[in-house]
Amino acid sequence: MSIDTETAARVAKLARIKVEDDALPALASEFNTILGFIEQLQEVDVDGVEPMVSVTPMRLKRRDDAVTDGDQQDRVLSNAPDAREGFFAVPKVVE
Amino acid sequence: MMTDLTKMTVAAARDALRAGEVTSAELTEACLTAIDAADALGAFVHKTPEIARERAAAADARLKAGDAPDLCGIPMGIKDLFCTRGVPSQAASRILEGFRPEYESTVSQQLQDAGAVMLGKLNMDEFAMGSSNETSVYGNAVNPWRRGNDDAALTPGGSSGGSASAVAADLCLAATGTDTGGSIRQPAAFTGITGIKPTYGRCSRWGIVAFASSLDQAGPMTKDVRDAAIVLRAMCGHDPKDSTSADLAVPDFEAALTGDIKGKTIGIPREYRMDGMPAEIEKLWSDGADMLRDAGAKIVDISLPHTKYALPAYYVIAPAEASSNLARYDGVRYGRRAKLSQGDGITEMYEKTRAEGFGPEVQRRVMVGTYVLSAGFYDAYYNRARKVRTLIKRDFEQAFDQGVDAILTPATPSAAFPLGMEMDDPVQMYLNDVFTVTVNLAGLPGISVPAGTDKDGLPLGLQLIGRPWEEGDLLNTAYALERAAGFVAKPGKWW
Numbered sequence: 001m002s003i004d005t006e007t008a009a010r011v012a013k014l015a016r017i018k019v020e021d022d023a024l025p026a027l028a029s030e031f032n033t034i035l036g037f038i039e040q041l042q043e044v045d046v047d048g049v050e051p052m053v054s055v056t057p058m059r060l061k062r063r064d065d066a067v068t069d070g071d072q073q074d075r076v077l078s079n080a081p082d083a084r085e086g087f088f089a090v091p092k093v094v095e
Numbered sequence: 096m097m098t099d100l101t102k103m104t105v106a107a108a109r110d111a112l113r114a115g116e117v118t119s120a121e122l123t124e125a126c127l128t129a130i131d132a133a134d135a136l137g138a139f140v141h142k143t144p145e146i147a148r149e150r151a152a153a154a155d156a157r158l159k160a161g162d163a164p165d166l167c168g169i170p171m172g173i174k175d176l177f178c179t180r181g182v183p184s185q186a187a188s189r190i191l192e193g194f195r196p197e198y199e200s201t202v203s204q205q206l207q208d209a210g211a212v213m214l215g216k217l218n219m220d221e222f223a224m225g226s227s228n229e230t231s232v233y234g235n236a237v238n239p240w241r242r243g244n245d246d247a248a249l250t251p252g253g254s255s256g257g258s259a260s261a262v263a264a265d266l267c268l269a270a271t272g273t274d275t276g277g278s279i280r281q282p283a284a285f286t287g288i289t290g291i292k293p294t295y296g297r298c299s300r301w302g303i304v305a306f307a308s309s310l311d312q313a314g315p316m317t318k319d320v321r322d323a324a325i326v327l328r329a330m331c332g333h334d335p336k337d338s339t340s341a342d343l344a345v346p347d348f349e350a351a352l353t354g355d356i357k358g359k360t361i362g363i364p365r366e367y368r369m370d371g372m373p374a375e376i377e378k379l380w381s382d383g384a385d386m387l388r389d390a391g392a393k394i395v396d397i398s399l400p401h402t403k404y405a406l407p408a409y410y411v412i413a414p415a416e417a418s419s420n421l422a423r424y425d426g427v428r429y430g431r432r433a434k435l436s437q438g439d440g441i442t443e444m445y446e447k448t449r450a451e452g453f454g455p456e457v458q459r460r461v462m463v464g465t466y467v468l469s470a471g472f473y474d475a476y477y478n479r480a481r482k483v484r485t486l487i488k489r490d491f492e493q494a495f496d497q498g499v500d501a502i503l504t505p506a507t508p509s510a511a512f513p514l515g516m517e518m519d520d521p522v523q524m525y526l527n528d529v530f531t532v533t534v535n536l537a538g539l540p541g542i543s544v545p546a547g548t549d550k551d552g553l554p555l556g557l558q559l560i561g562r563p564w565e566e567g568d569l570l571n572t573a574y575a576l577e578r579a580a581g582f583v584a585k586p587g588k589w590w
Contacts, residue, residue, distance in 0.1 A: 003466075008462075011462050011465050011466045011469070012462060014469060015418065015449070015458075015461050015462045015465040016422075016442070016445040017446060017458055017461065017462065018446035018447050018449070018450035019450070027459075027462070030459060030521060031462070031463065031466065033521065033522055034410065034459075034521060034522065037406075037407055037410065037522045037525075038407045038410055038411055038467075038476060038480075040403070040404060041407050041408060041411070041480060042475075043404075044401070044404055044479075044482075044483050044486065046479060046482035046483065046486070049482040049485050050482070051478050051481030051482045051484075051485065052482075052485045052488065054309075054339075055295050055309060055484075055488065055537065056294070056295055056296050056339075056341065056538050056563065058296070058341065060338050061342070063335070072197075075197040078195075079193070079195065079428065079429035080427070080428055080429065081427070081429075081430070081432035090441055090444065091439060091440050091443075092440065092441075093440070
């Protein structure tokens, strides 16, 4: 498995991280090193083995579906880079 | 007197506080003075002297009233990964610049409730991704230890590098760390201190910035095993706000420290004898086995056949979970947003914010995680890694089923290495975690105990791995090892 610059660009796009075109070859090469390392996993016989879901077998607790928190708009917004009129503000999404 | 106060263990300070021989205010001032004189170590990245003095005064009042839990009045450092109300908590990342949480993590809240005094926030690798503390936006944390008279700066390890440096340099009596692949145990080993990662689910993860949720656990970093037992007890406990936190009683771990390990069985896993392992690590390991044998334990060879595949499985699972966890850093709700150009839409905002907010190692892992989870590769990489994880856990279960009480391994493949080493190959850095990462994958408790020094006088650690939920027994074995090893060396003060 070898990653080319096109795949690297696609992965960067999926991860929503801007990578300049001239940085793509180096990125692809790093991916190849890491994936080469991961490739060892193909040697392992995993027939009939269940993928791990939870490292400690436990039954998740149930709770009532009830409102237990709220009315904290100021605190929710206090760290926002841009908040207006009680909302998070972002660039225009819909034309 | 003032400098000696910072050298106290938690246990000694607790007893002195209760006996009225010292006040928390005095202890706290001594630590604050030591911290201000130690900026060269890069350990404390946000100092909180006002909070510290306020909590010290409150602790002194509680002590006077006779209502003093073990940690009442003990000055501690908190890793930057823990959200602390009103105090910068940015996981050593640019993307969380300016973030001041409106809430407190469960673990740091429990410490506060127990009367512990927060001195400030400690340096770390960005989002806990790294083994040398060099990916931090704050710059490097530095190891107080040096090679003989060589003044080259060494890494304190990572990701809890600031915590390790601060405890080893006596800037605080104890610190919190977190451990996803070895981030408590490797820095503890590099700095000659003790660090324990408890069983997955012992400590609540609520309010700790998430890296890989199925692997992350908090734990204490301390001057000795007794302190680890005391601080761990205060950090543990069920928390309804973390659905993976275990609803189990937390025992008095300190009470388990009898030092008697007669009849215990200690396993030595043959797969941990790596090719090219330095002779001094090999010797430390066999010396450690001899010490436990002399203390009455039975030493047996065991096999953990899938050890070799732990690191590759980790470097699928951890980045996969990180890519999901770090999706929340989008420049909308908290932290930094990139400056946008005319006409930039929301996608450009995400992409620019994450490109300038995340450092190179974090970007790399987020993208590797994105790749292994993407359509077409999910089965080949992610599902396969989770199956290998099942096998790694099974290896340990089989060893425990054969009657093994604890497993002894080296903590790290080397002593602390110099900062700024050129590593063109990210995989080279990943190899630091070769002995510790299996423990996270299997959800087990693991502790690093300083047990000797290398040829340059740098500390080396041994790791003990215990059965799930049996931290008390594990700490007791570590206590026996600590007493036999008799490691008392301290770094010479140069900072």
